[in-house]
Amino acid sequence: MAFFRIKKIKGKEYAYIVENKWKPTAKSVELNASSRDERERAKRSRTQLSREHLTLRGIDMRGSRRDSLAMSKPRGSRQKVKEYVGRVYRFNLMNNVNFLEYFKIEDVQNYIEINQKNKIINDLIEWELYKFNVNKNEFSIDLNSKKIQKNNKNVAFFINEGFMCDFTLKNLLEFKPEGDEQADGYRLARAFVEAGIKVPQEIFIGVFGKLYKTAE
16 A cells, blocks of 8 residues: 655755565465455445445545554554655645535536536536635646646645645546446545545545446
């Protein structure tokens, strides 16, 4: 599993994507069979979640956020840098306006029906940038190429406990369902959280529905 890790160099923060490489031990080999059984039971339990419960859990996802954005090293593992993300910029919430109010949306269902999935995601990104007062003259934000840069160097915005950057935008905008509706719902919710986007529940359901409609 990949994680974000922040390193501070000369007072500035830089983000990296790292992977945990587990070291096999005598104990881990001994428990390997039982671990597989536990994973199978957990998988069966997860697939029994209702779509509504999954959606609500996915939008909040406190535990998942801690997992995906973990900065500590788990025991018995060795971390390997997978990718350099860029310098991290932190922002404070400046404009506390909800999504529907910002875009003056009166009919949510109509908004979802007339817009493509990526247009809705782009609107969510624009809304978060406005809320945190990100200066578009200071940063170059190109959603078509999925790049966020400053002075031609990749950067990451740390907002809502997530990292909005090339990596997370690509995961979100290029998200594809894998055939397991409930697992895909969890993955999509996690992609929003990792990108620092607090997607409203009704918008999440609409985007998720479009993904499966397109896949059919």
